[in-house]
Amino acid sequence: MAVTIYDIAREAKVGIGTVSRVLNNSPKVTDGTREKVLSVAKKLNYQPHAFAQALARKRSNTLSAIIPFFTNYFFIEVLQGAQETLVSLGYDLIIHGVNSREQMEEYLSKSLKKGRVDGTLIFSLELSDSVAKEFLEKNIPLVLVDTQHPKFTSISVDNFEGVRIATEHLINLGHKKIGMITANLKSVPAKERLIGFKQVMQKNNLSINDRFILSSSQTKNDGFSREAGYESMKQMLQQNSELPTAIFVSSDIQAIGVLAALREHNISVPHDIALVSFDDIELSKYFGLTTMRQPMYKMGELAVHKAIQLIENPGTVLSSETFTPSLIVRGTCGQNPAYSFPSN
Amino acid sequence: MAVTIYDIAREAKVGIGTVSRVLNNSPKVTDGTREKVLSVAKKLNYQPHAFAQALARKRSNTLSAIIPFFTNYFFIEVLQGAQETLVSLGYDLIIHGVNSREQMEEYLSKSLKKGRVDGTLIFSLELSDSVAKEFLEKNIPLVLVDTQHPKFTSISVDNFEGVRIATEHLINLGHKKIGMITANLKSVPAKERLIGFKQVMQKNNLSINDRFILSSSQTKNDGFSREAGYESMKQMLQQNSELPTAIFVSSDIQAIGVLAALREHNISVPHDIALVSFDDIELSKYFGLTTMRQPMYKMGELAVHKAIQLIENPGTVLSSETFTPSLIVRGTCGQNPAYSFPSN
């Protein structure tokens, strides 16, 4: 039914080999025949059959992205970056949302093994040894986004630097009693952000009051949730008669919970307590959060470029790129007059 | 390099036809050979080559989803529904984000024509006649989500019923002077929601004050934006000395802008003005919006089922399914004590 290279070969009075050649821009064709073939192809509205090409070329021109579907905001933007650059490069993207590491492994072992995709992007999910081994053995191009592994190229965010910028912003504003609300410390970024925080405090000769440091024991989303932030703030409120003048919260979504808790106690932000957080998710601007922005779109873009490099240039050495988040000043630290907080 | 049915045929001392049969659960195989083949397949860790299958079967077992990437919230959930049911049915999903109708048409004409996907899902984008014709001609299964066309099966939301429920909620609360803030009326849902609103008011013998009905002329996102809502509310505030006691806002994202405008004028919600809106996007709960929830996950699920039905059962008549949104009572109408609004 569909028009194939045979059709255009017949019509153009050439062999299918020649047709294939001009379609693939092979230099070894006369301009005359090339034009003829091209014009017939256009006339017939020819479209190559992707699967047949994939089969013959042993290349599918598609990447798969594995993302934890529950987390939303961050991924949307990274995916958008990935998707748009993929399109511009003539690739397709198969997206696979997983809810757990097991599901990821199941998917990987089923769908990725044979030719379906040329490479894959894994987002925020820790790689188990068995999966890592499989990728290594089968030599499937893999790039990790927002997660890392010594054997694979990855794109991530410099949590330490981000925390430094955020905390020093607070310090520069004159704050000395600074607290921190962290997510579940089993999460790597959560841990890094806490460690980073302590380092910055020390470097600036500020004392760390352990009562001002709360971490979440919640497991849902590793404690990166509004509820976890709310609980942590409540707890800090209960445990202390005196409060810090500023708090660094390890994610925006938690910061939103913190704001709610604070509001319930009639503690005004930024007047009584200043807040900085991390991520700059879509929500953040609606709440006027001063936060550390991760260059999500760019990360997606770069991830794709790396993956394609890996595919088209198998010898590529693995590289681990790190982005530095940037400070977005809005209302929660009180020095951007454009934001009258809360800004809903 | 990879293990093929030839490998397992040789190892199991049978023909490739037999191997293919057992792999495809053909009944015409002896239990003995079946077992033998299966065990060899397992031993060799065989995985079928998706593209070769697709080529031979003329079926790819993948669907593509075309979504306007800019709109975020709504799609995430619908996609999640779509994705999960697709996986459970052994299909893959290729996601394609487009920023304009032109981009959509470009993508369609390039990638969809030949065998790449068995069917496609189009989200919220209006179908041009040429595209519609193409789908019809090529007979490619298509289901529309959150948009409609007489010739294709679609899943959408009953805006009229939703508006009725929302508005009568206000009426039941005792409101008589009710205003509405709409999006750009060039958008179909925006128009439907306005028409629905007027109908309900009439049916309840409530007079409609045109000064209380504001529509946005913004084109970005068809006026479904925070900014548009903010502007509309500002305008209503300027134009009137007296205000309605309740407002129906045609989307949550606009309602958030309305809240901001109201707050600037020290008008308290729900005390001075009650608000109902539409969508129940992720943001809404953080703002305590009372709103009409669209069953997004379910819509994705159903869309997939319809599409697959179309694929596997070409004779299927087109069906247009409509979901009724449900009222989510939070804080903006003031009768849910669980929500002390604003709840950020």
Place this chain on the structure above:
DNA sequence: CTGAAAGCGCTAACAT
């Protein structure tokens, strides 16, 4: 430079 032919891995029709 170009035509013919082999083969990518699999399914399905055709024999047996």
Place this chain on the structure above:
DNA sequence: ATGTTAGCGCTTTCAG
């Protein structure tokens, strides 16, 4: 019931 063969549509030798 099972082996054999012919494609699916394309790329890529291999001759010429």
